[in-house]
Amino acid sequence: MSTDFAPEELLIATVADMLTGLGHVAVGAQSPIPGTAALLARARSGGGLRVSMLGSETHSPFTDGGRELFDCAAQGRIDAFFLGGGQIDGQANINLVGIGDYPETKVRFPGSFGSAYLYFLVPRVILFREEHTARVLVPKVDFVSAPGVSEENTYRKGGPHALVTGRCVFDFDDAAKRFRLQSIHPGHTVDEVREHTGFNFDMPDDVPETPAPDASTLALLRGDVAEAVTERYPAFAAKVFGTVNAA
Amino acid sequence: MSTDFAPEELLIATVADMLTGLGHVAVGAQSPIPGTAALLARARSGGGLRVSMLGSETHSPFTDGGRELFDCAAQGRIDAFFLGGGQIDGQANINLVGIGDYPETKVRFPGSFGSAYLYFLVPRVILFREEHTARVLVPKVDFVSAPGVSEENTYRKGGPHALVTGRCVFDFDDAAKRFRLQSIHPGHTVDEVREHTGFNFDMPDDVPETPAPDASTLALLRGDVAEAVTERYPAFAAKVFGTVNAA
C-alpha cells in the first residue's frame, strides 16, 4: 500500500491535514510541497480556505506591494504559514543566515526573509524541511534568524506548530519547549530518525506511522490540485503528477 | 488704475508673486484664490512649478490616498501651502476648531484638518483670509489648531511666511515672532488696517501700496488661468472671470 503514492504525496497529504478548518493560509516562495498541500486543503474545504501563494500571479490576493503579507499577518488575517531553515534546532529556532560565526559564515544561506516576523504573528507556523539530517536538525543553530520560543512578556501570537521532514513529523510542545515525535513516515524507523536528528526530542512509547493518503485524497491531489499547482511549480508538478503546463 | 482689475485679481497676483521660483505648491480644498494664484504662478514658471490641488480630478498628482499629501510634505517635496483660520493671532497661531472654551465652543468651526502638521513641514505657508476684521485677527486664538512658532528643539521645517487679507499683506518676522505690515491694498489705509486688526504688528514708517497686477499678468490670468480654474471652481471663475464650464 505504501507503494501506491509518491513520497511527496505523503508529505503533501500530511501537511494538508494540518490546515483543516483554517480560513487563510499563506505560502512563501519556493515551497512546492507546502503550496500543494495548501491547495489540497483548499480543495477539501468547500470554499472555506483561502490560499495566498507568494510569487504566483493567479493565487496572490495582494494589491499593496511586498509589505501586505506582513501587515496582513499582523492584522491576524493569516492562520498558517510555512518556514524552513538551513538549520533548525530542538527549541525550534531557525537559521536562514549561515553556518559559522556570523558575520564570518563558512556557509552562507540566502537570508532571513520574513521569518523573524512571521514566526511571531502567524498562529500556526509549520516548519517544513525535506532533508532530515544531523546537518540540518542541530542541537543549537549557529544564528537565530527567528526564535522558536520567547519570553513571556513578548508580543507573540504564533509560533511553531510542527516540523515535517522527509522521515517523520514532530509536534512542538509549547509547554516543554521541545519537539515530540508524532509519527514516522512509512519505510522509516525511530532509530533512523534518532540517528539523523542532532537535537533531543520527546516521543511516546509507541510511535505511529504517518497515515497514508486515502484514495479520495489522492484522486483530488492528482486531479484538480495538480492542475492548480502547475501554474506556479511546473517542474515540480510534472515530476510528481506528470502534468504539463498548458500556458 | 485700481479700477482696472477686480479685488480678487489683486489678491491672486499678490499671492502668485510669493510662489515665484518654487517647485511644488499644494492647495487645499475650498481655496479658490490661492488655487488660482498657484495656477497663475505655474503659467508664468515655464513648466518649473508643479501645482497639486486637493479635490481636483485633473490637477491632483496623488495615487496613494488621503495620506499622500502629508507624507509628501514630510519628504520635503512641497514648497508652499495655504492655511486659513477662523481666528489668527499675532504669533501666527491659527484656530480652526471654535470660539469659546473648548470643548464647550460657542461657535464651532469645521476642524483642524491637516493644519497641525503641514504648518510644521511646508517651508512656505501662506496664511490667507479674505475677511480682515478684529473678529478674525485676534490678540490670542481661543484654540491653537496649529502654532505659528515653536520652541527651538522642535522639528519644524516650515511655518508662516505671510498673511494675505482683503485689506493688506503682512510678512511674518521669524526672529521677532510677529507680523509686519508689508503693503496695503489700493483703496485701503493704515488706520483702517489698525482698526480691524486685533493683534499688534510692526510696520515700516512708510507702508507701500500692494502692487497692482500688470497688463501681461491680467491677460494671462483672464486667459489660460481662468480656463484652468474653471474645472475646480466654476462658480468662482464665472464670478471673477466670466468663464463658463464647458464640461
Next chain:
Amino acid sequence: MMTSIEDLAARIPDGARVALAPDYSGVSMATVRALIARGAKDLHLIGVPSVGFQGDMLIGAGCVATLEAAAVTLDEYGPAPQFNAAIKAGALKMIDGTCPAIHAGLQAAEKGIPFMPVRGIVGSDLLTHRDDWTIGHDPFDEEDGPIVMVKAIRPDVTLIHAPLADCHGNVWIGVRREMMLMAHASRNTLVTAEEIYDGDLLADERLAPGTIPGLYVSGVAEAANGAWPVGLFGRYGPDDAHLRDYLQRARTVDGFASYLDEFVHAPKAAE
C-alpha cells in the same frame, strides 16, 4: 458575500466604531439611510480624515455618541448644521484630530503595531485633549526634539461606497486608497457598489491595482447611485439642489425631521 443594503446596516451593531470616507471619496449614503431607518445608536464615527453629509445626517438622527475626525465639512455648502447643533447641545463627544494623525493611527492598526510617530502637532491644543496621543523621542537621536506618538486606530467596521465590486468581495476604489487603508485597519469592511463587476477584479492587471482584495471585505451590496445625494469620484457629482434643500431643512429640528421622513422613512415604509 453578496447581500442587501439593509443587511449591511444590520451588521453594524449599536456602539460600533465605524470608519467613514470623506465626501470626495466613497460615501455609502444608501447604507447611512438604512442605519438611520434601523435606529442605530451610540455609533463611534471615525472620519478618514473628515466626514461630510453622512456624518451630519447620522448625528442629526441621533445615531452617534462619538465623532473622531480632523474636520466635519460640507465643503462649499457651508457649516454642518446638525453637527453644530449637537456640539452646541453637548449631545456629541467630539474627538478633534488632524488628518495625518488619523492616517497614521490607521496605518498602525494596518501594521498591527500599537502606535506610530507623527511629525508636527507639538504645541497644538489638539494634543492636550487627546489621551491617545503622547510625546516621545527618537531612540536613535537623543538630541532630537519631541515627537508625537499616536495610538493605533482599529475600527470595527469600514463602511464605503465604490464604483465596482465583484462576487468575490473584491472592491475597485481606483486612486482613492484611503479606503484601502481603512479596509486593512478595520476588522470588517462593508461595501455598497455602484455596479457588480462580472468577473474577478484581481484578474485584470489594470483593475487589480485599484482593488481592495476580498480578503478584507465581509459584505457587498449593489447600490446604483449609492452615494447620492453626495457624488462619487469619476462617476457623478453631488445633487446640488437636493443638498441645498437638505442644508435649508437641517437648520431646524422640524425641517430635519421632515427630511428624514421624506428620504429615509417614507421610502423604507413604501417597500
Next chain:
Amino acid sequence: MMTSIEDLAARIPDGARVALAPDYSGVSMATVRALIARGAKDLHLIGVPSVGFQGDMLIGAGCVATLEAAAVTLDEYGPAPQFNAAIKAGALKMIDGTCPAIHAGLQAAEKGIPFMPVRGIVGSDLLTHRDDWTIGHDPFDEEDGPIVMVKAIRPDVTLIHAPLADCHGNVWIGVRREMMLMAHASRNTLVTAEEIYDGDLLADERLAPGTIPGLYVSGVAEAANGAWPVGLFGRYGPDDAHLRDYLQRARTVDGFASYLDEFVHAPKAAE
C-alpha cells in the same frame, strides 16, 4: 525627464544608497549593465526586501561595498554565486534584515518620521548586529513587552524597471507597490520602461491607481526587454537558458569575467 540608460547609470554616483526591487517585481537589468560598464564603485544596495540577479552581478563586478537586504535569492536557480564568493572573501559588508523591517524603514522615510515600530524580531540574532534597530516600549501600555524600533531607511536613488512610463515621468507599476514605497522614500527615482505610454498615465482611471506620479521620478529611459534576463511581471518570464548559463559561469572568476565581457562590455564597445 526622458533620457538614456547610460545617463541613468551616470546619475547614480559612486557610494550612493540604491534601492532595488526583487526579481519578481521590476528589475532594471539594462541599467545594472550600464552601471557595471561605467565602473560604478562603493554602492550601498538596499534590497526591498531581497535582491536577485542584479545584486549578484553588481557584487561580482565590484560595484558594491554594502548590501542591506532580507535575503539574496535567485529563487529556483540556487545560491547566488558572486554574493557567496564576496561574503567568503570578506569583500562585502552585509547588513542582514528581515522583510517587514525593510518595508517599515522605508515607510518611516516615506512619512518623514525617524523610526517605526515593528512586530516580531525580539530574540532574533539579527537584532544584535543592527545599530539602526533598537528595543522600545508602547507608551500607551507600560505592561506591554519590548517592541523593536527600526530607523528610517532613506535611499538616495530607487532604480526600477516598469511596463509603462509617460513623458511626464509617471510610471505604471500595477500591483507591485513596493516600487511605490521605494519611490516615495527615496530622494530620486530612476526608471527604465518597457514602453513609453503615449499620453498621461494619471489621466486614465484604470491606469492611475497603479502609477507612481512623476512628482517622485527624476529620469525615465525607454528599455524594451529592460529586465532581461530576469522577467517582468505580467510581460515576460525569465530567460531560463541564459540564467543557467550565468549561474554556471559565475561560479568562477574567469567564467564571471567572460560573462561580463560578452553581455556588458562587448555590447557597450560595439555601440
